[in-house]
Amino acid sequence: MSDTRTALVEGLMERFPHIPPEAVLKEDLLRTGIAFDESALTDNLEGEIKPKSYFIFSFDQKPLTELGEAAIRRPPEEIALTGGPYELRRTIVSVRVNPGSPYRIARDETGGLQLSLEGRATADVGLPPMPEYYRHELANGKTVMETAPTIQWGYLIYLTVLRLCQYFGAKEECQFCDINHNWRQHKQEGRPYTGVKPVDDVLEALALIDRYDTAKASKAYTLTGGSVTSTVDGLAEADFYGRYAQAIEEQFPNRWIGKVVAQALPKADVQRYKDYGITIYHPNYEVWDKRLFSLISPGKERYVGREEWHRRIFDAAEVFGARFVIPNFVAGVEMARPYGFETIDEAIASTTEGLDYFMSRGITPRFTTWCPEPATPLGRDNPAGAPLEYHIRLLETYRATLERHGLKPPPGYGVAGAGNAVFSVSSFMDTLAPDEVTVEEAVPA
Numbered sequence: 001m002s003d004t005r006t007a008l009v010e011g012l013m014e015r016f017p018h019i020p021p022e023a024v025l026k027e028d029l030l031r032t033g034i035a036f037d038e039s040a041l042t043d044n045l046e047g048e049i050k051p052k053s054y055f056i057f058s059f060d061q062k063p064l065t066e067l068g069e070a071a072i073r074r075p076p077e078e079i080a081l082t083g084g085p086y087e088l089r090r091t092i093v094s095v096r097v098n099p100g101s102p103y104r105i106a107r108d109e110t111g112g113l114q115l116s117l118e119g120r121a122t123a124d125v126g127l128p129p130m131p132e133y134y135r136h137e138l139a140n141g142k143t144v145m146e147t148a149p150t151i152q153w154g155y156l157i158y159l160t161v162l163r164l165c166q167y168f169g170a171k172e173e174c175q176f177c178d179i180n181h182n183w184r185q186h187k188q189e190g191r192p193y194t195g196v197k198p199v200d201d202v203l204e205a206l207a208l209i210d211r212y213d214t215a216k217a218s219k220a221y222t223l224t225g226g227s228v229t230s231t232v233d234g235l236a237e238a239d240f241y242g243r244y245a246q247a248i249e250e251q252f253p254n255r256w257i258g259k260v261v262a263q264a265l266p267k268a269d270v271q272r273y274k275d276y277g278i279t280i281y282h283p284n285y286e287v288w289d290k291r292l293f294s295l296i297s298p299g300k301e302r303y304v305g306r307e308e309w310h311r312r313i314f315d316a317a318e319v320f321g322a323r324f325v326i327p328n329f330v331a332g333v334e335m336a337r338p339y340g341f342e343t344i345d346e347a348i349a350s351t352t353e354g355l356d357y358f359m360s361r362g363i364t365p366r367f368t369t370w371c372p373e374p375a376t377p378l379g380r381d382n383p384a385g386a387p388l389e390y391h392i393r394l395l396e397t398y399r400a401t402l403e404r405h406g407l408k409p410p411p412g413y414g415v416a417g418a419g420n421a422v423f424s425v426s427s428f429m430d431t432l433a434p435d436e437v438t439v440e441e442a443v444p445a
């Protein structure tokens, strides 16, 4: 058998006919990244295409200094793939830049953008239009793109209000995470990149989105950032993130579905998020296996501990309702050298155990596809990421486990199904059956 990337992708599409081909290709793009021809880059905020905002991590597979023209003229935030030899339904993919990728986007002879794999046309590429709210600045000159970027084709406002994590250094930082490095590299390049976003800036940016998003494409916001182990602005973690939640819900009650990504906090703190008006809570457990959790997320192990983390997830389910507690794990890190499982079978068995543990209690985890960023220990040692077959089998087991427990796709992600999904950093939503319940109906008033 040929060992080309095309053969790998097509072989998996054939072996897993019940997984949409869109999802197979999307997973490979997310783990590998894309090379961008100069003709496929944006004109930053001056053009017609929405640029990549660097909304939390770098999600690039080379440092900014090695991205060439893509470091000066940003790539688009996301791409929409259609057609091609696999007759793709519309598939939204988050952009991860990798100048060495076998996937490339360039203009063809008709002037349209094409995604190619190893030189062969693979899909037509649509780019996100510049949203009107990105054309307006805050009174202090800051941009909406930096203060309140939107992703998932405009569905989600991503509020990384703390651009740094207080888990610091090799003994604490999650081994796949480049949040602190990303902050440093943007600062070094002289890009505007605010460490702690003032509440008033966030409210002003949201007011611009509220005013100019007349089609109401934005449906949700995520409040997030690094973990707080001491204080920021004199506030502990729950108070720090809570002040944004409180201010947003006071000014824009129920305008968007409010989500918080934070540490697994004690129940009383979680209750305050709920009281402020937050609907969905993401206490991310990152990786299921006990040994791997302590090695890959040493800060979480040290400050909270795995068992306590899981216990607090269940406590949070009593506050929000099980369906509205959606802990994330990072798909692929459990196979990363030097700690990870040696075989795909072992890795899938472990993650399925974790899915069963939560789903049997009505909690629906979700996952993002690991991007092996070079400044992280795991990215440095595993530049190719996890095997594509692992990612496809994970989609398979996720869907089967969800069905086994009689659960629906998690709320707050738009409509499921290939051709519908907007969740751009994993294809789990592309793989699930379309849900007849709309997000708005699923979210309690």
Ligand code: SF4
Binding pocket: 164, 165, 166, 167, 172, 173, 174, 177, 178, 179, 225, 226, 227
């Ligand atoms: S808790 Fe881990 S994943 Fe989250 S920002 Fe800190 S180091 Fe990164």
